[in-house]
Amino acid sequence: ADVTIPIIVKDTTSFYWQIVLAGARKAGKDLGVKVPELGAQAETDVNGQISILENAVAGNPAAIVISPTEAKALGKPIDEAASKVKIIGIDSGADSKAFTSFLTTDNVQGGRVAADGLAAAIGEANGGKVEGKVALITALPGAGSLEQRAEGFKEQLKAKYPGLELVADKYADGQATTGLNIATDLITANPDLKGIFASNLIMAQGVGQAIAENNLAGKVSLIGFDSDDKLIKFLNDGVISGLVVQDPYRMGYDGIKTALAASKGEKVEANVDTGANLVTKANMADEKINALLNPKLD
Amino acid sequence: MTTSTETTPIEKPKRNYNILFGLTLLALLVLLWIALSLATPSFASGINIANLLRQGSMIAILAVGQTFVIITGGIDLSVGAIVGFCTVIVAMLINAGFPVWLAVLATLALGVAIGLFHGFGIVKMGLPPFIITLATLTSLRGIGLLMTNGNSISIKNDAFSEFSRNSFLGVPNLFWMVILVAIPAYIFLHHSRWGRYLFSVGSNAEASRLSGVNVNRTIYLAYTLSALCAAFVGVLLASRIGIGNPTQAEGWELQAIASSVIGGTSLFGAIGSVHGPLLGAFILATINNGANLLNVNSFWQRIITGALIIVIVYFDGLRRRGK
Amino acid sequence: MTTSTETTPIEKPKRNYNILFGLTLLALLVLLWIALSLATPSFASGINIANLLRQGSMIAILAVGQTFVIITGGIDLSVGAIVGFCTVIVAMLINAGFPVWLAVLATLALGVAIGLFHGFGIVKMGLPPFIITLATLTSLRGIGLLMTNGNSISIKNDAFSEFSRNSFLGVPNLFWMVILVAIPAYIFLHHSRWGRYLFSVGSNAEASRLSGVNVNRTIYLAYTLSALCAAFVGVLLASRIGIGNPTQAEGWELQAIASSVIGGTSLFGAIGSVHGPLLGAFILATINNGANLLNVNSFWQRIITGALIIVIVYFDGLRRRGK
């Protein structure tokens, strides 16, 4: 293929972004486009992503699909890149008006959905009473999307669930084990803890393990973000009450598709919302949800 | 002119000194525990003590392995990466249907192979330990990611995952594993000749060599033991979090080194023990556990950890110099 | 009194040797560049060379500062954290309306203060460099997070952000900054008495003390310079990413140390140069840049980086021993 459209994600080592890349890869195959898969080594590595963007521009591609790690920081570099090639944004925004098109999951909305899910789960476990102590565990500080999820979650708690008291707002260091340890200690310190929101995949795995370890399934409700085998198993076992699931595969696929169209000068939609859905044991068999939970990777 | 040799007060023998030093770090740890018990009722609960033991276990084992390497004057930056990588290997093997014991043995064997590779790089290729283990760190994470494609591998064997959750005689299995490592490690380091050789190589490799110590073999040994400990921790971590994921245990090498140094190991080699790193690891675990129980803001928690490390090592140094 | 002591075969003076060594790492770098130019047309393009220079710059400056510390036999693990912290400080100061020059100066002064603190910890409190700088690493990240509450601070001064993007005489400003640091650093290390004292303290602190060298002041100096370089990189990074964020530059300390060691610095002290770490940093940057351009899978990229580090340091060692 002569046409090259690189896709730059936030963190190649995370499963979520691998699904995005899988979608992009599929689109590349379907459309006959060469899709270099690039990305920083960690979601906090802003400088690394800027370098990768610079390198990608140097390769004279037809267009670039990017998911900015940091809205403010990537603004200028994207403006600059956009003066040479068309830029399509996915997942998260940047302080730049130069995006030709923008396919987003609204992470703030995702946080709200999580709050709703947690409230529902606590209500169900306590005979309808939506009250008690809840906690938020964020994988690591300084990652834009995680901050947005936290923001939406806290906003929604305040606005809609005055009975839920946020007793702890903790940051881990990106390690499942740390999430596990924090959750264990929170449960020890607050024996009446009702719910936890673990705002990304790896934290949900760690916190899920803590709940399983202490046999608290049903007593402490857990809402996670994103999904993989392990979390689906937790969902089935009742350890996790719900998962907020985005559509990363579609983001990757449509990102490339839109970029190709834009590079040919076709008119593309400026803003697309790919949505955030709450998956529970009840709806996980739905066809649409099932497709989200089990994206066709190759 | 008949003054005979006046008997000078005999200096405390070095060994006792070492144990005393261990004891006083222990005193510090106990002090921390007492303070925390007073500050928060949940600290002294049985369940929390069990959690604490579990939380410190893995770094403690890594720190013991790391100490062997540091005593020879080297450093092993790869242990975190080995842990992550080994969670993947053991998870894949178990999911592929191998019996757990075989999967574990194979993973440990892989750890030995990595350690031997480090020894080879240092002894035969003449690379600085920092460089060869940094290279392994980078590469192993890459290989693990390649094997899993960034995904976590969910381990489909509940018995395996249960192990790290359970206790035996009221003590968490994970802590039993620390004992399982620490006792042979103690005997090895302080009561076997290979232990002596680790110290002598770290103190003066040339003198050891001329005294018939096989310096190369000693270096192989140190790195192999460190990697073996890391592989073992990899197995334990896989059991604890129930997944294989190559990006786990990031930065644990620094925690292990820090535990070791807090426990009195000298980064210039030839000074170190087994109990020191264990205490170091549990001091760090206690700080984190206590901060969580007290619901200290996560950011403050970092600041306090840094400050406490300085204070602990400072007072420890004072006491040692004072003697 | 005529000849008595037999003259030993006179060895090549160390200085020439050093320059030659520098040259050959340079040859390696050039070789990498030629290979990449042949492999991908975009490598040799002006825009890519500019990118490459920009990408290697910050680690290069950190590596130079780190080298001063390593030459004294120490280590500075805090540089990454200082970088992150200083992005926050400079961003806050600029946003608070201070003129850029003042904000930058104040940030640099903060770097000096952190370095002095390290010196104080090592000299006065007797802490191992590893411990005091690890503690600062942890605490500084915490303080930065506390100040920003985990958010990024957007810098509201376009001129400041532009600086790192612009070029002067066709060379990116960031690379000019490397030159701005490297030339005084070179003169300082190789042609001033303080540079000489860094080496002498790293080689034999006791002998230096007996010769009247102020060992304590030398140690203060080394850590201050390292922290100053880190603060300067913090300013540059803030300009490059346009935000202040305390979690940035994570792991850069290891990259800086690796660059320094690849450039021939010995972690046991007393051996090192200024050009070595610069070459080391740009070799690492080239590997990453090339892998991106060649569209190497990012996992493979890690594996290759690890392998190349081994190969480069191995051949470099061979050549040096061969001499």
Place this chain on the structure above:
Amino acid sequence: MILSTLDGHDHPAPDAAVPGQPILELKGLEKKYIGTHALKPVDLAFKVGEIHAIVGENGAGKSTLIKLLTGVIPRTSGEVFWDGKPVALATPNEAIALGINAVHQEVVLCRHLTVAANMFLGEEDTRFGMLQGRTMVQRAQKIIDDLGFNLPAHVMLGDLTIGQQQLIAAARATIRGTRFLIFDEPTAYLTRKETEQLFALIRRLEAEGVTIVYISHRMEEVFELASRVSVLRDGTLVGTRNIAETDDAELVRMMINRSIEQIYHKDHFEPGETIVGAKNLSGKGFEDVSLSVRAGEIVGLYGLIGAGRSEFVLTLYGREKKSAGEIFWNGKPANIRNEHDAMKLGMALAPESRRDQGLCLNLSVGTNLNLPIYKRISSKLLISGAQEKSHAERQIGGLRIKTAGRHALASSLSGGNQQKIVIGKWLNHGAKLFIFDEPTVGVDVGTKAEIYRLFSTLLSKGAGIILISSYLPEVYELADTLHVFRRGRLVASHAHGQASHEEVLTEAIGV
């Protein structure tokens, strides 16, 4: 020539202090280490322009005294007067500023710096703040040449042998505008020729009115140089004598509180089978050396610094690779690939540099003494604590190693006592062939005599000994066969007492 102007620095010339007046006075000077009372209150006065020798057993406190006078360590109590005024001497800088300099017992220089950089360390030449590297090398070279030390100034110090490093240390101390210069066993690693050069240097300094303190275990040096001599025993000043009013025997008696009738003790044994033979052996630093050692004999190797003796024995011992020739063990060709092979055959090597090759300084005395025999005193897995203790204590007692105990760190011992560990560990091990490379460096007379007696014991048990020494009387008196090395070649061999000192020296220098 006035040395203080030799380097072009404008150091204050020694002011016209009256010769014979005290320049440095100690009143009740005392030093306690934890567990060791190294120096008990000492009163002593050094006079302007004298050469004052200090002698005493290993561990008597000589180096401690020197370290106190040069500000290296703080004193426990007492006072020091310089030119009649009390001085604190708290830092090396203070001592240097007064004009007090020392050549310390262990060569304390920076191995990673050049000879020139070491000579000017702390007093670099700068112009506009820039180091004048080339000038310093030239100046250093000139100083070295003037002193007659034929050494290059631009090489790394670590590339020189210890003896050569010692010369550099001496040269360095003399250029610092000094008024009071202390030599702590400067000749330990020097051959007779270099010793003469050093003595010439010392006499020149004396003529300039510099006060010299000279520490040595070699009595004839004391009598050759000094005008007065003080004796230390167990940290106590036993007495001070004018050199004209005392003799060898009295000093030795004062030092060790008993007399020795004979230092060079030698029993003759009927040589047995040849243990080891080198045939046309070549390697790094030596060429085409053939010699053999039989059971019951001492083979001495004499030569100047850098003659290749150490390299030769290191090659025999498998530490260095041979480039040509053959080694025979018990008459059969032996393939010695490393030190371990050599040890297994039955060789033992006590190397020349205790700091670099001989000791693990930050490990305990006991560990150092047992290092070669851990295999033997371990059961399958564990070290036998009882044997570890008994072996260590046997050597500590037998060699009279002055230490707080076997758990004390080797670094806390005095120089001579450290040397005893290097020898002691091979006595524990036992062997057929003992190679001693400069075994009595820094060892006091009493212990020297004991070490020589020990040689006899080893020989009587059927062992052979290779003895390398740069101290001619020692090899001359003890060796059954004396081989002379020059520039890496074996140039002459003599049976015991066959050639005179002068002949041997001439062969070694090769004029």
